[in-house]
Amino acid sequence: MARERAEQLVREVVELYGAGLQRVLDIIGDRDDDLVERLAADELVASLLLVNGLHPHDVETRVASALDSVRPYLGSHGGDVELLGVVDGVVRLRLTGSCQSCPSSAVTLELAVKDAVLAAAPETVDIEVVGATPAAGSGLIAAESLFSHVHPNGLDGSSGTGTWVSVPELEELTPGEVAGFSVAGLPILVCRIGEQLFAYRDRCAACTHSLAGATLQRKAGGQVGDAVLRCPSCRAHFDPRRAGLRLDGDADAETLSPLPVLVRDGVVSVAVPAAEVA
The missing domain is CATH 2.102.10.10 (Rieske [2Fe-2S] iron-sulphur domain)
Structure with missing residues (x-):
């Protein structure tokens, strides 16, 4: 009985926070679009908005922004990434350019992209990569091997590839x-x-x-x-x-x-x- 009561209190608090955030967005939404964008850009506020389903940007916009944040790192590997779309929680990407082969390139690139996508869009369930496979002996990393550990329900960091x-x-x-x-x-x-x-x-x-x-x-x-x-x-x-x-x-x-x-x-x-x- 005590546990059920505690769970009910938690639900009520979460609903209260959600209602309060909704009221804040309603008040400022029609008056200050710039302020709404600043709130959405703040990582802490954005996480609260996501939990309550109130983030002003759709999942595709958030994923695109997340990929922009890791482009400098991808560029250091001679590559880039293009967002093809998000359908039914599946993020479809195309890798462009090339990644120089090194002992940790596949793991580190996966960590960077996967973490960015998960943080921006926790509701996503899979990442599908479309890309050409380099010729044998070219010294490049194949697109499919880059995300070989990313699979449905595998975006929670449980793949064991590393830690931040x-x-x-x-x-x-x-x-x-x-x-x-x-x-x-x-x-x-x-x-x-x-x-x-x-x-x-x-x-x-x-x-x-x-x-x-x-x-x-x-x-x-x-x-x-x-x-x-x-x-x-x-x-x-x-x-x-x-x-x-x-x-x-x-x-x-x-x-x-x-x-x-x-x-x-x-x-x-x-x-x-x-x-x-x-």
């Missing part, structure tokens, strides 16, 4: 700065180029030594902000914007291992594959 860890200290990095951090027991290297943050496992793909002490340098003949990352041990050069692709030596075989960096709930976070979590 808040690292607010990354916000303190200034443009051109490189620093090392330990995230969930995993040593990582993070650099900031302009407004963008790029994170990698702290291991040089060429000499296997730590990247501690690595620096950003301007490419020969490049513009300001067109930086490359140099290993302090072997002096190999890598392109932070292209998933850590090596720019000298055996570039096809030596690529840094990137980790997604996104702002989640207002805090900079890094996605760490499950196998790396201490």
Whole structure:
């Protein structure tokens, strides 16, 4: 009896919050469209609106906005994503461009896209990817393998591919700065180029030594902000914007291992594959 009463009280409180939010939207909706957009853009308020079915944007608009938020990271892998539509809770995407092959590309890209879609549209139940399969030996990741772990009822983070860890200290990095951090027991290297943050496992793909002490340098003949990352041990050069692709030596075989960096709930976070979590 006590449990039933408690559940009833919870339902009544939720309904009260929902009615209150509806009243707020009704009051400001016809007077200040800009304010409604600001409320929808706030992650905390947006989550309350979603829970109560009051979000002003439909699911397709929210998914499109979520994909926009991860495009800088996808671009660092030489790729992009196009939203084809959302039908019966199924998000249909087309991958464009290409992703350089590296030990963690498939997992980290999946984490970035899946998390963004789930946060913006928790009512979605599946992600369907349409894309061409690269030729054998091309060194590219097939579209179907990229989301091989995403399936119905698999958008709740239960696939075991990894976890997001808040690292607010990354916000303190200034443009051109490189620093090392330990995230969930995993040593990582993070650099900031302009407004963008790029994170990698702290291991040089060429000499296997730590990247501690690595620096950003301007490419020969490049513009300001067109930086490359140099290993302090072997002096190999890598392109932070292209998933850590090596720019000298055996570039096809030596690529840094990137980790997604996104702002989640207002805090900079890094996605760490499950196998790396201490």
